[in-house]
Amino acid sequence: MRNLKLIWDFKGPEAERTAAHHLIHLDDYLKNEKVTSIATGVEQVSDNHHIAYVALKETFMPSVRDALKPHRGQLWNDL
Structure with a gap:
């Protein structure tokens, strides 16, 4: 089973704050x-x-993708 990384991109002068805020919602959804x-x-x-x-097992990807609409994804390499 592969591990995947689902990614949401934020650009502009407030990108760091927006990404940090979005992470709160991602963590809430996962919980x-x-x-x-x-x-x-x-x-x-x-x-x-x-x-x-968010990095997760491939089996969780379809439901998270459909609910949260990440901008892109890639294989997770945790090394």
Whole structure:
């Protein structure tokens, strides 16, 4: 079973704050829907581009994708 990283992109001068706020909602959703995540967080891509993400097992991906509409996804490499 693969691990996936679902990503929400935020750009602009408020990108870091917006991504951090979005992460609160992601964590709430995971808790309320009893979805086990591998990791969640915020990462800086550039000065004006931050992401919020959730890493999870592939079996959880369809329901989370359909409910939360991530902008993109990739394989999760936790090394």
